Amino acid sequence: MDNRIFSQLRRWVREGIVFILLALAVMWGVDQYRKPAIPASFSATPMQSIDGKLYDFTALSQERPLLIYVWAxxxxxxxxxxxxVDKLANEGGNVVSIALRSGDDAKLERWVEKKQLTVPVINDERGALSQQWQVSVTPTLVVVSKGQVVSTTTGWTSYWGMKIRMWWAGV
Known part of the structure; x- marks a missing residue:
């Protein structure tokens, strides 16, 4: 009886591992398909947030990885x-966000205040930046280390998924 239970448990564990590996492979494939084609010069010009501060992605990513969060x-x-993303920023994470086609600065600022977001927000009001970067899916998360894109993912990502990507980029 104990042998049969152990054998069944071992089979479930093996099938669970295969399922997880298949799910990871599918998620990776979807990310590769929807991955933005960010140009090499993506960080050449500092960008201004809705509160007037300038953000230089290359400089921000020199000491530790930078998470660029494209959302709407x-x-x-x-x-x-x-x-x-906001929780990660509140904990001192190196995070900047880009709001895609979400209205003018005043409208976006009201929305940010209403939601009590603290993450810096750059407004891509007409979608020019996202078009240049070929971002076709929101949300898109881009991890930059030392001025180079090291990871991109699209769609929902958990807090821990973001933390792991940031940690991995810094290793």
Whole structure:
């Protein structure tokens, strides 16, 4: 009886591992398909946030990895991801966000205040930056280390998924 239970448990563990590996392979494949084609010169010009501060992605990513979070106020998935990004920023994470086609600065600033977000927000009001970067999915998360894109992912990502990507980029 004990042998049979152990054998069944071992089979479930083996099938669970195979399932997890297949799920990871599918997620990786989807990310590769939807991955933005960020140009090499993406960080050549500092960008201004809605509060007037300038952000230089290359400089910000020299000491520790930078998470660039591309999102939109109208994005339903972003409603679940944005709080995690903001939590990461509140904990001292190196994070900058880019709001895609979410209105003018005043409208976006009201939305940010209403949601009590503390993450810096750069407004891509007309989508020119996202078009240049070929971002076709929101949310998109880009990890930059020493001025180079080291990781991109699209769609929902957990807080721990972001932390792991940032940690991995810094290793």
């Amino acid at each position: 106020t109208w994005c339903s998935i972003c409603r679940f991801t944005t709080p995690s």
